[in-house]
Amino acid sequence: MxxxxxxxxxxxxxxxxxxxxxxxxxxxxxxxxxxxxxxxxxxxxxxxxxxxxxxxxxxxxxxxxxxxxxxxxxxxxxxxxxxxxxxxxxxxxxxxxxxxxxxxxxxxxxxxxxxxxxxxxxxxxxxxxxxxxxxxxxxxxxxxxxxxxxxxxxxxxxxxxxxxxxxxxxxxxxxDDDPAATWARVFEDAQEVKAWLNGMEIKNLRIESEHTDLIVDPGQDRRWLGVSGHNIPSFEIFLSPDWRGTEGVYFADQPSFRSGNLVRGVRLEFKEGRVVRSEAEEGADFVAKQLGMDEGACRLGEFSLTDRRFSRIDAFMANTLFDENFGGEHGNCHVAVGASYADTYAGDQRELDAAKKAELGFNESALHWDLVNTEKKTVTAELKNGKKVVIYDDGEFKY
The missing domain is CATH 3.40.1830.10 (Thermophilic metalloprotease (M29))
Incomplete structure (x- = not known):
């Protein structure tokens, strides 16, 4: 091959x-x-x-x-x-x-x-x-x-x-003649997006699509990360939010394979940071069991956006590594239920012990399950000064 x-x-x-x-x-x-x-x-x-x-x-x-x-x-x-x-x-x-x-x-x-x-x-x-x-x-x-x-x-x-x-x-x-050099250029483009996002004082994010209306609290002392070399390929820009500020409905229109199970059409309803109701067109029982894996499995650990201009992925791949970086017609957003990423803490990483994580709303869980929405969507940031700014629309960051 x-x-x-x-x-x-x-x-x-x-x-x-x-x-x-x-x-x-x-x-x-x-x-x-x-x-x-x-x-x-x-x-x-x-x-x-x-x-x-x-x-x-x-x-x-x-x-x-x-x-x-x-x-x-x-x-x-x-x-x-x-x-x-x-x-x-x-x-x-x-x-x-x-x-x-x-x-x-x-x-x-x-x-x-x-x-x-x-x-x-x-x-x-x-x-x-x-x-x-x-x-x-x-x-x-x-x-x-x-x-x-x-x-x-x-x-x-x-x-x-x-x-x-x-x-x-x-x-x-x-x-490409030198794929690593191409990745270095993508890395620099992503740096520009992250700097723009990290320069905003965001109170919350509202994600709206045909089947999703979700509020996410980025949390205190957070930074947006992405295109870090961890995943090849990776085009996503993400953070680990304060799980306590998650409210509303999230819908994953893209299928997902996990532990031998296929799930389709996952719908999660959040209230006060926790999934209070889950549904799926296929695999609903499995979804419920995953969300009950431990105390943090029903809480948000990640929020992510992919710009369609970065990603060349335009097919469902039945593999999270590719599917969470889907570009296609409208880009994608995905959330992960379960574990958060400690490296999205904007302060000194060495001070982020268990107590500090709990104080800042970083989620702890053995689960980390990415669920992808590829619908046409708008993401609006409400800033701490009350201003609202569209940061993402129809698959592209608006920087």
Whole structure:
């Protein structure tokens, strides 16, 4: 699907993403975890070689196969699925980087598994994510991820495998002579948008489309982030709001695959920051169980907008990495229920402990689930001085 040259370009693009995402400089001999699904082995091998060239130590780890996941979550006892191997915390605490290559061989194999068991496994391992988050704040760790085309994703999206690969090729600029240089230019354009948004004193945001009317409180001491190298591709501009100020209705017209389940037409009604009613055209029971995973699962962790002028993605990809960055005719907005991103705190990251997070309304959860709206929409910012400004309309930022 990809030539040797395209594989090398993809690997160099991921290196740009990783080195951009990490605020500290890499040092020779540091460890970089390469986590991959089996189908992505050609890219994993190319990336392994590049990391060796950079003087770092690649640590390859293959994800569980679909059969392994069915066995683990289906047959595993609560003790088994909650167990964390000795040494994982020490290993995570010494990582300098992580690159994940997403290439699922199946999207539906976990459909018959109790989602609460998947949730318990995520909760048990959340402390590892917390370790990485703290290392990222100190500049000692960075991460990036990408997708590799598989038949499972192509079939779920309604594309042929070649069409799916072409979407990846377009979205990641792999046909360009130097994709990393193209990404650097997108990065600079996004910097301009973020500076414009961060210069506003926004009291709240109102998102209006045919089926959505939602109020979001950006929160105190927040900053807009995006195009940071963390995701390849990524065109979104986002923040983690104060979950307590979420009111109204949000509708995700784009389908979503999660834990083997397909959901369509998710409608969430928020009151005083929490989802008080959820509906779905398909997968309603699964949605309800996800929202009940833990105390923070029914609260908002992220609000995001994508400018259609940045993104070349114009097809449903059955993969959140691409779908949350959909450009298409009207761009997109998405919200995530569950965990917030601590790096959207505008102050000194080192002071953002659990108490400070709670004070500022940063949400805590083992869940982080992106739900995408691609309808034509208007986003209006009410400023603290009472003025109202349209910041986004029909797929474009109005800066």
């Amino acid at each position: 990809f030539t040797k040259l395209e594989l090398e370009k993809y690997a160099r693009t991921l290196w740009w993403g990783l080195s951009t995402a990490r605020t500290g400089q890499f040092k020779p001999g540091e460890f970089v975890l390469v986590r991959f699904d089996l189908d992505a082995l050609p890219l994993a091998e190319t990336l392994f070689d590049l990391i060796i060239e950079k003087g770092l130590v690649p640590v390859p780890r293959m994800n569980l196969s679909p059969n392994m996941e069915v066995s683990f979550y289906g047959k595993g006892s609560q003790e088994q699925i909650s167990a964390v191997p000795a040494g994982d915390a020490e290993f995570t605490g010494n990582l300098a980087g992580l690159i994940s290559l997403i290439a699922p061989a199946s999207l539906t194999h976990l459909k018959g598994v109790d989602p609460s068991k998947i949730g318990r496994a995520a909760v048990a391992r959340k402390f590892l994510r917390d370790i990485m988050e703290q290392r990222e704040i100190s500049g000692d760790f960075g991460w990036s991820l990408c997708a590799w085309p598989t038949k499972a994703m192509a079939d779920a999206s309604g594309l042929s495998l070649d069409e799916y690969a072409e979407q990846i090729r377009k979205a990641c600029f792999l046909a």
